[in-house]
Amino acid sequence: MAKVGSVLDLIGDTPMVEVSQLSPNPEVRILLKLEGQNPGGSVKDRVALAMVEDAEATGKLVRGKPDQELIEPSSGNTGIGLALVCRLRGYHLRVVLPENVSPERRQLLELWGAQIIDSPASEGSNGAVKLARELARENPDYVFLYQYANLANPMAHYRGTGPEIWRDCPEVTHFVAGLGTSGTLLGAGRYLKERNPGVQIWAIEPPAGEMVDGLRSLEDGYIPPIFLEFGGAEILDRKTIIKPRESIEWTRRLTEVGIFAGISSGAAMAGAARVAESIDSGVVVVVSPDGGWKYLSTGAWTEDLDVVVERARHLIYF
Amino acid sequence: MSVDVRLPTVLRPQAGGRAEVSVDASTVGELIAGLVQQFPGLEGQLVDASGTLRRFVNVYVNDDDVRYLDQLDTPVADGDVVSILPAVAGGSC
Known part of the structure; x- marks a missing residue:
């Protein structure tokens, strides 16, 4: 290639x-x-691309339509992969990130233009999942790909x-x-x-x-x-x-x-x-x-x- | 046979605040029964009425999850360390 x-x-x-x-x-x-x-630096690029493509195929996301917003809980790598894909596809991404991830992860999310929402360090990834679910519920316009429950996640590995x-x-x-x-x-x-x-x-x-x-x-x-x-x-x-x-x-x-x-x-x-x-x-x-x-x-x-x-x-x- | 059991923060209040206890047992099932006998407050927390591990409870014998060994029949021996941990969302996400 x-x-x-x-x-x-x-x-x-x-x-x-x-x-x-x-x-x-x-x-x-x-x-x-x-x-x-992988170009975003982790295995999660596969999952990020697969989830976005699946959302596009099912009409949850529409390519070229302005002001589409996504939200996702991530301790870093999925967020970074999604931020890269969203940047290239023109979607706006919010990532719910536990406070205790390495600073490099935070910077990578920022450089791809993702907005970071902090969740408490003491609650680990559980806390990020909980907060993202709450925000998705309160904002029905957000597209919530939710890697923990999205079959496009394991399917990316089944196919790739x-x-x-x-x-x-x-x-x-x-x-x-x-x-x-x-x-x-x-x-x-x-x-x-x-x-x-x-x-x-x-x-x-x-x-x-x-x-x-x-x-x-x-x-x-x-x-x-x-x-x-x-x-x-x-x-x-x-x-x-x-x-x-x-x-x-x-x-x-x-x-x-x-x-x-x-x-x-x-x-x-x-x-x-x-x-x-x-x-x-x-x-x-x-x-x-x-x-x-x-x-x-x-x-x-x-x-x-x-x-x-x-x-x-x-x-x-x- | 005496086996050391490490308890998660969330269960310590029901075990007199202790993080580690010793139980005489030769299987994980016996070990849980012994724990409940020592600390009746743990009754129902680890195993449900049908005698299976509750879904958010993970039990490890020397780091191996017993769900993928012999469940409650998994043998334990002198000097083994058993850890009980809550199931939480994993990191890599």
């Missing part, structure tokens, strides 16, 4: 890199799919990420990715299982429930509607928590093979290492959701590990 008509044509078809040098088991290969190569992995690595035995909205795992996971039911799907998550202290009762909990609607419980084979220290250690280890990736990539690699330790042989494909650029201010690579880990406890990095 040497020449394209729009930067949006650069979304998807990301490269995969062999990082088996980092595998704790010589009989297990590990390949990392670099979603940071999954087939790309199968094309580039049909020998895959295990697929590892971060949970988040669950879109990547559900879409790519379902596609891979349809091709080979033996492929194991491992979800990695940060100890988010530990970090969110604004929860008043268990009934304030949240399960993304797409997880239920897309059959998440049948697609996932394992769900494992990776703590901030291990995530950052693995983010640093990735630089040994020349990969500068975000902290959630380190978490996913830590998960892949656990897979590798638990099986005799296999091929693990791991998703690296974004590059390291947005996390430089956290000092993740250069400062004392204890200091960075403590900082990460108060930051949404996943």
